Amino acid sequence: MTIISKSLALIAAVLLLAACAPEVGSDKWCSMLKDKPKGDWTANEATDFAKHCVFK
Numbered sequence: 001m002t003i004i005s006k007s008l009a010l011i012a013a014v015l016l017l018a019a020c021a022p023e024v025g026s027d028k029w030c031s032m033l034k035d036k037p038k039g040d041w042t043a044n045e046a047t048d049f050a051k052h053c054v055f056k
Contacts, residue, residue: 024048024052025048025051025052025053029052030049030052030053033045033049033053034053
């Protein structure tokens with residue numbers, strides 16, 4: 001395989017995996033975070049949860 005085809009395959013894999021995560025602020029994302037232990041939340045997740053799920 002050439003370097004270009006390897007790079008394209010890697011980019012395609014990354015895009016496919018990134019598309020699997022729910023959009024921040026969506027109902028699915030809010031419920032996913034509610035199920036996740038609060039100790040495992042990042043600071044950004046806590047801020048986004050408060051912004052999008054609590055203070056709608």
